[in-house]
Amino acid sequence: MDQPGLDLRNLTYRMFVELGRAPSADEVAGTSGLSQDAVLAGWRRLHDTHALVLNPATAEIRMANPFSAVPTSYRVHADERWWYANCAWDAFGIGAALHVDGHIETSCPDCREPITVETLNQRPDDDHLLFHCLVPAAQWWNDILFT
Amino acid sequence: MNLFRSEEHIQRWLGGRDPGATITVTKICELAYAWWGDRLSADWQPHTRGQNQAILDTLGLVGEFWRLP
Numbered sequence A: 001m002d003q004p005g006l007d008l009r010n011l012t013y014r015m016f017v018e019l020g021r022a023p024s025a026d027e028v029a030g031t032s033g034l035s036q037d038a039v040l041a042g043w044r045r046l047h048d049t050h051a052l053v054l055n056p057a058t059a060e061i062r063m064a065n066p067f068s069a070v071p072t073s074y075r076v077h078a079d080e081r082w083w084y085a086n087c088a089w090d091a092f093g094i095g096a097a098l099h100v101d102g103h104i105e106t107s108c109p110d111c112r113e114p115i116t117v118e119t120l121n122q123r124p125d126d127d128h129l130l131f132h133c134l135v136p137a138a139q140w141w142n143d144i145l146f147t
Numbered sequence B: 001m002n003l004f005r006s007e008e009h010i011q012r013w014l015g016g017r018d019p020g021a022t023i024t025v026t027k028i029c030e031l032a033y034a035w036w037g038d039r040l041s042a043d044w045q046p047h048t049r050g051q052n053q054a055i056l057d058t059l060g061l062v063g064e065f066w067r068l069p
Helices: A003-019 A025-032 A036-048 A088-098 B007-014 B025-036 B049-058
Strands: A061-064 A074-078 A081-085 A102-107 A114-120 A130-133 B002-004 B021-024
Touching (some): A003 A025, A003 A036, A003 A061, A025 A036, A081 A088, A088 A102, A088 A130, A088 B025, A130 B007, A130 B025, B002 B007, B021 B025
Antiparallel strands (some): A074 A081, A074 A102, A102 A114, A130 B002
């Protein structure tokens, strides 16, 4: 990844955290001094290298992993804000990225009963829960939205 | 990539599909901190495949299922 790509990627992530949501291309353009087309082209290159994930229909940000730009079944309270995570792995990743403990709310995909997990000093408070990953690592990026 | 109450719930959710890999919530938390901990660093650089595979290997996530492409 070249320096302009790193700069755009880092600015996009920083704005995501500052705003508590995905920034628009227009917002990133306004902060970076790039044109909106340049931001969109840069995001496309970042998408192609798996540095973020764009919505295939709109070219807006869909994932800045571990953060989700859209509501999901994984809600995380961390650093005095609520976030959406892309999956259970990313739900723990939000606290990891922000360097804080977090509170995760979701539900069991089988029985739909609520599940809540607190992390304290990087450890979950309930060690009885299980994590299941359906897709092998070699195929994670074949369809990252499904993974 | 989901959290479940128990193995019984995983099997019922799979409904006959081939299972993937099941690990403890403690292990996925450890993996998350190792994988995502630098994500907001000002000097962030993309992880190489080797770096990511080493994270998985170090946590004991080995075998064909956890082999990155």
